[in-house]
Amino acid sequence: MIKTAVYMAAGVGSRLKGHFDEKPKGFLNIGGMPIIERSIGILLKNGIEHVLIGTGYKSEYYESLTQKHRQISCVKNSTYEVTGSFYTFSTMFDRISEDFLLLESDLLFEQRSIPVLGGDPRPDVILASGRTGSGDEVYIEVDRDGCLVRMSKKRKDLENIYGELVGISKLSLSVLDELRDWKNKNPEIAGKCDYEFALSSISRRVPIAVNRIDDLVWAEIDDESHLKRAMQNVYPKIAEKENE
Numbered sequence: 001m002i003k004t005a006v007y008m009a010a011g012v013g014s015r016l017k018g019h020f021d022e023k024p025k026g027f028l029n030i031g032g033m034p035i036i037e038r039s040i041g042i043l044l045k046n047g048i049e050h051v052l053i054g055t056g057y058k059s060e061y062y063e064s065l066t067q068k069h070r071q072i073s074c075v076k077n078s079t080y081e082v083t084g085s086f087y088t089f090s091t092m093f094d095r096i097s098e099d100f101l102l103l104e105s106d107l108l109f110e111q112r113s114i115p116v117l118g119g120d121p122r123p124d125v126i127l128a129s130g131r132t133g134s135g136d137e138v139y140i141e142v143d144r145d146g147c148l149v150r151m152s153k154k155r156k157d158l159e160n161i162y163g164e165l166v167g168i169s170k171l172s173l174s175v176l177d178e179l180r181d182w183k184n185k186n187p188e189i190a191g192k193c194d195y196e197f198a199l200s201s202i203s204r205r206v207p208i209a210v211n212r213i214d215d216l217v218w219a220e221i222d223d224e225s226h227l228k229r230a231m232q233n234v235y236p237k238i239a240e241k242e243n244e
Helices: 035-045 059-068 085-090 113-119 173-185 187-192 195-202 224-243
Strands: 004-009 050-055 072-076 100-104 107-109 125-129 139-142 148-152 163-171 209-213 218-220
Touching (some): 035 050, 035 107, 050 059, 059 072, 085 187, 085 195, 107 163, 107 224, 113 125, 148 195, 163 218, 173 195, 218 224
Parallel strands (some): 004 050, 004 100, 050 072, 125 209
Antiparallel strands (some): 107 218, 125 163, 139 148, 139 163
């Protein structure tokens, strides 16, 4: 059973400035609660005992969560303004000692996402959905065994599109070792790239499965259109399902 979760939460969220008083994106309030707190609450209900948050911009907001939940600790990426999400992830490598969930901090998602991913018998699994039409999607290409080949926001970069990246993955210590080795061998790329690129880069050496839930209700919130969709369409559907 997975007991550790790791969040990447260092970004500035520049495309949403003016909507949330300069707080990090994870503190967007939807349905009466910051989305990061809703996300963490789902994890705790599903057996997660340790939550690591890689912070950067306005890190004090995430640090405040450590006072609410003893399970949470933070690691700050002091170079968040000039590095990518993979580098933020890598700042926590030495704090991870068991298989774990890796999550983006700006997600609104159904609770079933976590038990589905945790219950998948394969050690390394990326959660995918069917088509959302949300804009700014990250598409996933898989091989004939349903394992990751590459991910991209550009359809033309991929030979096939199996699904869309949700932003929640289950990863093993073996994959973490591969990522650490890749980072050491590619320091310049590793400092700037997103974590999707890093996972794609090691997928030739270690199989990373993709579990697609076609009707999954979820949203990543990067800009105003995403926020509008999350508030008007996604959250009401999630709330309705939870009430059922």
